[in-house]
Amino acid sequence: MKVLKFALGLALMILLGFGVLLVVARFSDGPLAIIAGGPLVSGELVNDEAIDWTFVRDVPTVEFQLLEPPRSRTTWILEHAGRIFIPSAYMDTIWGRLWKQWPMEAERDGRAILRVADKLYPRRLMRVQEGPLVPILVAELNRKYAAGMSVEDVALGSLWFFELEPQGSTKN
Numbered sequence: 001m002k003v004l005k006f007a008l009g010l011a012l013m014i015l016l017g018f019g020v021l022l023v024v025a026r027f028s029d030g031p032l033a034i035i036a037g038g039p040l041v042s043g044e045l046v047n048d049e050a051i052d053w054t055f056v057r058d059v060p061t062v063e064f065q066l067l068e069p070p071r072s073r074t075t076w077i078l079e080h081a082g083r084i085f086i087p088s089a090y091m092d093t094i095w096g097r098l099w100k101q102w103p104m105e106a107e108r109d110g111r112a113i114l115r116v117a118d119k120l121y122p123r124r125l126m127r128v129q130e131g132p133l134v135p136i137l138v139a140e141l142n143r144k145y146a147a148g149m150s151v152e153d154v155a156l157g158s159l160w161f162f163e164l165e166p167q168g169s170t171k172n
Contacts, residue, residue, distance in 0.1 A: 030063050030115065031074045036102075039070040040113050043120040049166040053084045056116060058144075064123075064164075066102060067111040073102060077116075078140045084114075084164045085128065087141050089149060092158040103127075103160050114164055123164040129154065137161050 031037035040063060056062065057079045064086065065072035078085040088103045090096030106112070110125035128134065134154050141147045141159075153159035 030065075031072045034074065037072045040065045040072050040115045040120060043115050043118045045120045045122075047122065051121070053079050053082055056084060059116065063115040065113045065115075066105055066109065066125075067113070068109045069105060071102070072115075076141075076145055078137060078144065078161075080133070080136055080140055085137055086125065086162045086164065087137070087147075087149075088160045088162070089147065089153070089158065091160050092156060096158075103162070106162060110162070111167060112164070121164075122167045124167045125162040126165055128161040128163055134161070 030040050030042075056077050059077060061074050062077045063072055063074055075086050075088075078087060088096075088100055091100065091103060106125040107127060112123050112125050114121040114123050128137065135151050138149055138151050138154065138159070141149055149159050154161070
């Protein structure tokens, strides 16, 4: 009986600690590892739309925040021909849909802020679902992260890509 009470107490303490971590993260300047965080506050704002994004080619992760809702997260980033993209996998799984609300939120309102090396870049996330860019993005995802994904994963809705365009862009 003592062991059961101890185990239940320990489980309760772990759950409480995780709950506190989630609340604290929502008020922090950015995400805490894989835990979504509060709005991105610190960093130099860069409004230049003509940015050479090749510098992120080998950057493993970046932070971004949707403006609505204002939550930030850590994510992978891809670069191709001076353009940048964020992938989101496992979108056809229950776990992926529960864990990753941001892709659906980005489809509704793609306004975002990207933070790379203490610089903030206002962007707009636009989903890429088809076209000649898809195989290139899949190949880059597999090169950079050894993701083991395929073009078919995009067609089936398991793998989503978002291009991070300048907020003032009118490109579709």
